[in-house]
């Protein structure tokens with residue numbers, strides 16, 4: 616049985632004070648912390664403070680990206696060593712906004728995914744098709760290629776702990792959600808790619824999230840699908856009440 620995982624991706628929002636007060640207001644109000652994992656992927660400057668506040672009854676902490684190297688002359692970047700040292704547990708890798716605006720490629724996503732595992736961070740690897748690819752019937756090819764590339768050279772033991780987020784690009788921040796059937800079909804394609812790479816037993820352990828305009832009103836229907844194990848949520852993760860409602864659905 617896969618444990619549901621609801622992760623908020625705050626992107627470039629909030630001040631430190633707002634981030635801390637969000638955290639204080641959701642703490643101890645998340646339903647049955649043992650039943651589902653909840654994660655807040657916060658901007659890098661807030662990670663130390665939030666990781667210091669995290670504990671029983673609070674969400675775990677994730678970063679939104681990282682560099683693959685442990686240290687070096689990479690101005691502006693954050694290393695996996697720094698994240699692990701703070702107590703960060705998860706890291707989003709290859710979000711479509713990183714691929715689009717910051718030149719991340721399947722190759723860099725693979726290097727970062729390997730590096731995350733090497734530092735005991737759980738990568739949330741994002742894959743997803745553009746509207747053009749969906750309309751051209753290329754969704755399965757695109758997402759299965761991205762999954763294969765991201766996990767190239769990664770052992771089944773590590774892969775079993777990965778989280779894959781299926782995020783159709785046309786549904787992110789647009790208010791357009793994939794129907795639950797569409798989302799499940801894509802997640803099932805991802806699972807069969809994983810089975811091809813690692814065997815069905817490992818594929819059955821890997822959690823696959825859907826992301827793209829998820830909100831309290833539509834999350835239950837998405838999570839009811841057999842291959843959807845959680846959600847990666849942008850806009851609707853910013854307010855405490857909304858985040859609690861998302862967690863309650865899991």
Ligand code: PEP
Nearest residue numbers: 787788826827828849850
């Ligand atoms: C995201 O940031 O990954 C995302 C899915 O955003 P939103 O929920 O706002 O569409």
